[in-house]
Amino acid sequence: MFKRIDRNSLLFFGVTIGFFVVVQVLILVGVLTPFYETLLRLGAVYAIVSLGLNMIYGFNGQFSLGQWGFYAIGAYTAADITFRWTNQASTAGLTVLLFIVLLVGAAILILYKLLGRLRGLDALSAFTVYLLAAFGLAVVGVKIGQVVAIPLNSVLAALPAGIATTIVYVLAVIIGALIAAEVSFLFGLPVLTLGSDYFGIATLGFTIIVKVLLDNSDTLLGFEEMKGARGMIGIPKVTTWFWVFLFLMIVIVVVRNLLHSSYGRAIVSVREDEIAAKAMGIDVGHYKTLTFVLGSFFAGLAGALYAHINGFLHPDMFNFIKSFDPMIIVVFGGLGSVTGTVFAAFVWPLVLEGLLRQILPPGFETWRYVVYPLLLLIMMLLKPNGLFGNFEVPYLRQVLPALRKKISTERSQAPSAPAVKEVNG
């Protein structure tokens, strides 16, 4: 049994790392133009955000349209950190957000343990507690961060510029993802108690609210460098193929491992039948929250990576119309299929930005958005389970454990067996 898993893992990592190396070499040699390299990086980013959504919708059954909002939060958070470092040589953004993330995160974990013990606490009351704690600690985080930033500035300035930027970048990506996760916890806490369609529309509302806030990020939120609806420029373009690939691999392995553990089965049981799951001792609310936060973490991660691809962010990129993109990718690839999601995520930008641009005659670029909904409709009519359905590559597939020999003796001990057998025969 373990031998087979090992072979599958070897095959999987061999093929994927081979793919990575081939693409990397093609980039270095110059065969792959920057345009197509960007499409590949975009594909990986879409894969991460869509895997997050597949966790929430495909495996946990919560119809969320809020994925793009968390993507936006991750993007702007990380961009703000690296922007301040490269353009203002200041680590204030990094330290302030780091301390906010750490303090609020710790508070959420502690409160979660404490409030979980209360019998019959309603979601809004719990939300109030979390919100007050988060606000209070965010203020504290800002103060601490501003103090810590000063010595850190000189430390990082002493390092070679490339290394310092890389450190700031990686931290920024992780902080962006964590901020998205924490916001999703606060938002999800009350909203996850709603029924499926209502949850969908509330999360859609979240995406719209985030977009409107970003439109006014300079005036309402006070982040002048984000420049509101004019778009944020000057973000270092440091997301290379290496980074997106590395994070995508981590996300795939995390998703795969989680799904093939008892926790993954608990997550899926919520999708299958909520009431039965409750009756089996599964804390449904807990697993909905967990999956939602994890999915949003991936969304934030993807957003943070995306922000450093083009070095430019605009609120229109996080328009709610775009928020259907990950949903469409997940449905195209196959709900509940990791393989399908990753495949569809890579195909998506390649077809929409690459292929359709090539095959449509010049002047017909606007037709792309006519063709792709048509493809979607045809797809829904002919193959509603997505391209891959439930298919997974062997590494991602669940291995059925072998039956033990001992069982045959057990069976004879069970007096019910013969009678039951007779009925089935």
Next chain:
Amino acid sequence: MNSTKAVSPTPSFIEMLVRRRVLRTFFLVFLVAVVVWRIGTALWANPTLFLQQVIDGLRLGFVYALIALGYTMVYGIVRLINFAHGDVFMIGAFMSYLAIARVQLHLWPTKVFPGISPVLASGIGSITVILLSMAVCALAAITIERVAYKPLRSAPRISALITAIGVSFFLEYFGALDFVFTPNFITYKRPFDVTTWVFGSGGVQALVPGQAIPENTVTFSNISIIIVIATIFLLVVLQYIVTQTKIGKAMRATAYDQQTARLMGINVNGIISVTFAIGAGLAGAAGMLYAIAFPQVTFLMGVLPGLKAFVAAVLGGIGSIPGAFVGALIMGQAEVLSAAYISTPMRDAIAFTILIVVLLVRPTGIFGEAQREKA
């Protein structure tokens, strides 16, 4: 919300806090207090301005109501969030634009009966245009329903939802093509002249074009009156159809239980098409009225009003016709008042904030029926 830890005895004070939902009440009271305080101070500072906002909000709310009805009816009968509904609204606006600007359909009474009085002529002309928009939208909706939704009726709900999103995108970007509606903003030509009245200390006066609006007065135009009258008329017709006619009865039966309705000899597919058609007709009318009120049309114009109308339908309790109407009025007020007194750019966000808060307090909306969880 709960950890998997076993329950341990808690101090009685905290238990009391939990049982009485003190924090929840505190939170909601705080929210309501902020809103009341903002509105109260606004009303105190400038009552006429406030009244003006309320009138503008009503105008918007009535248009939303027409769109929301289509959402609520379709959802009630096939449990589908018909994302394409907002784009049907857009088609309605464009149809009326084409009829007026290209064909000059609104002028036919004066051409056919040269001696007709101008008021009657523009009235009949406008009604013709609105009926045309409604008919085109109804036709479009039936086509959409037959081609895209009907084959998926037994498929998982997500398939239909994704299809609805696909149809929505298709309508938008097909409309954006150069030979269809073009990707530009187009100025809408109203089928009648706007008359504005000023209501102030000097009574009601018609505003002469070019005249500045006097201080401390409330203005309203024939547009608002037309929107309110048209909406109420259509609502009454709809209410009549749903409650008094055979088709309405069949619609309600289908919404309640499709399977049984079919067994009772109701043509369920036909009824679903009729529902789509009626909803789309209302959206078509709304499209024209909206374009008259805010005279600009573009291929994406249906997206946000559509969404807000859907929010209104959810707010009122989806599936409920009076609910959609009340929800839409709330939505209109919320949008206009928040734009005026809280933050103009946040107007779109506030609609959804209200939705989320209302859903948390009353998960089935204001008029929604409580659905018992089945074990």
Next chain:
Amino acid sequence: MSDFTPAPSNNTHEEILHIEELTKLFGGLRAVNNFSLTLHRGDLNGLIGPNGAGKTTVFNMITGVYTPTNGVINFMGQNITGLEPYQINQMGIARTFQNIRLFPKLTVLDNVRIAYHPHAGYGLMDGILHNGRFQQKETELTEKAQDFLAVFNLQDRQGEIASNLPYGEQRRLEIARALAAEPRLLLLDEPAAGMNPAETVSLMELIHFIRERFNLTILLIEHQMRVVMGICEYITVMDFGEVIARGTPAEIQANPRVVEAYLGPGSAALSEKFSRKKAL
């Protein structure tokens, strides 16, 4: 297999479940009124009554799906009223459903393994990392589940998708899944519904078997009188949310109020009962 058998108690008459004055209102409808019930260790009791009598509502209140309007539910000396369903399950009450509720798209093995989740024995991070602790505990858990399936003669079906099983096996799997969590009390909601006579007989044997094997206390709702009268030792009869009779099968069969409740004093009352929606 010894880990499935709780240590036998010296006191065989230990109270397992004690319900007092349980009432549930749905709007104006009094679905359950002043219901009380006591179960002792090892009891196999039945809860019967016409459709809409409130039997399943009682189950739903015991398992925490509904919060009672009034009344107290004590389980093994602890007040469990108002707890979440998953907490009640973890305390030792398991149930099956009237219309089988398996996890339809999951394998038979996973259906049972999900029931073991509260006792998985490794943390979320272990699950994400697939570390040594995960490997060890997951293997243990899987073997336990396989052994358990073997008891119910479902081990050959472990890789089958649950919804593809024949009806009788689905029912058996549901009972197996309920028992995997090692409950003290098992609530069976119409286990024989939709079964043919042969399947029903084997079900009755299965119920007897699991009761002995797992040292269980069982409360079951059933419509097939053959099952109820055949295996229950003590029966509670409900009608219109109230308890109208209690007693041994023989006593119940002789009770005129029970006969009246089922057949009705007149056709008017009968049709009224039929028109009432079932609580479940």
